[in-house]
Amino acid sequence: MLVLILGLIVFLGIHSVRIFAPAKVARREAQMGEGPYKGVYSIVSLIGFVLIVWGYGMAQDAPIPIWDPPMALRHLATGLMLFSFMALGIYMLPAGRLKPMFKHPMLIAIKIWALAHLLANGELASIILFGSFLAWAVADRISVKRRVGTGGGAAIPASGSIGWDVAALIVGIVLYVVMLLWLHEWLIGIPPVAV
Template identity: 50%
Template structure:
């Protein structure tokens, strides 16, 4: 459990620092270091934290059970993952109606993913991991709003390719993870037993 907790602290520490760092001229660390060095350091710290979380999550099994969710919540989690994957894809594609409506689809995807997994998993390691992602998603959304980052502006051009791509890529990724990758990557079948 120690590596999981350290990974959470390192990963989200870097992300929260980035979310709340000063963007004022002369005070913005990203501007002072330069984009490349800042992003390199940020990526390295995040990767270390993520690696520790992944390893620590698996090493914490079997973990104490805090609650036993009914099977129906596992099915709800499966249903929530499809829009989460579509939103995740939308975050990296040209602005479509999905991205324009949601404004920050990556944060929305993280919150939906984390909430769904909290509903379906009651082990301590799951609650720590997914609870941390959900808390971060909420905190970062507040920080983004406070900074005045409204996502794609009201006059941003909308591309149908962004929406079509988000649905196709998101649904495809959902199917691959559901049917094949989840047990390989996470040691657990995605489909309820």
């Protein structure tokens, strides 16, 4: 469990610096240059991600049950993930009408992903992992809202063609189906379809 917690601290910590010290991030990036700053940021993020995956895998060897989610919540979680992937598709593609409406679709995707997995998993490692990501995404969304207009937050993109919305939703649905039918079990070792 300690490796998982350390990974969360490293990964979410590096992603939280902009939340708590946006001016410091801007100064550091200006001092180092954009390329080197992003390189360090990426390396630290990767280390945190590896620790999360490793720590979560170790925690699954001896899970600590907190509650047993009913099957209905597992089905609900499977359905919610479709919306998470559609928000991810909207984030990935150029702006149509939905991206400006959603404002920050990546954060929406993370919040839905985390909530869905909290509903479907009742052991301590999952509660810590998905609860941490949900809390971070909520904090980051509040922070982004405060930073927009001060030069520290991502600007809301202008509306584009509705064709990008259609393409984004198709990308999200395809990613969802691939994850649902093949990738989740291959990567995580657990089939996501509740039976």
